[in-house]
Amino acid sequence: MKPPCMIIVKHVLPAIRVLVAKELMEKYGMRKIDASEKMELTPAAITQYFKGERGASFIGDMKKSGETLKRISKLAETIAKSSSPVEDVIEQLCGICETIRAEELLCELHKEELPALQKFKCPVCTRSV
Secondary structure: OOOHHHHHHHHHHHHHHHHHHHHHHHOOOOOHHHHHHHHOOOHHHHHHHHHOOOOHHHHHHHOOOHHHHHHHHHHHHHHHOOOOOHHHHHHHHHHHHHHHHHOOOOHHHHHHHOHHHHHOOOOOOOOOO
């Protein structure tokens, strides 16, 4: 039993972290240590994201969605602000996942991880939440 959330944790969340860290460093001029602190990650984790050791497998799929990229950019902006409450970050992160699921970006990967889904169109991601 592998619900979409398991795929999100394994593939999507690391890819989101890659793109957010990259934006914090490039757009907001943060050093790796600053970005890692803002994201509550270790600098080593940020290094692994940039080397493609984590999160690289789903970035191409996410880049197919302008809405997803827009939401990730907004999340980076929120994280860059010192005063942003944690609930704003969590809400935006969940919104990114909802967009990815609604746009069916997760479906092929989910079918690979759970071959039983190949026999029918899974309605879980596309129904209203």
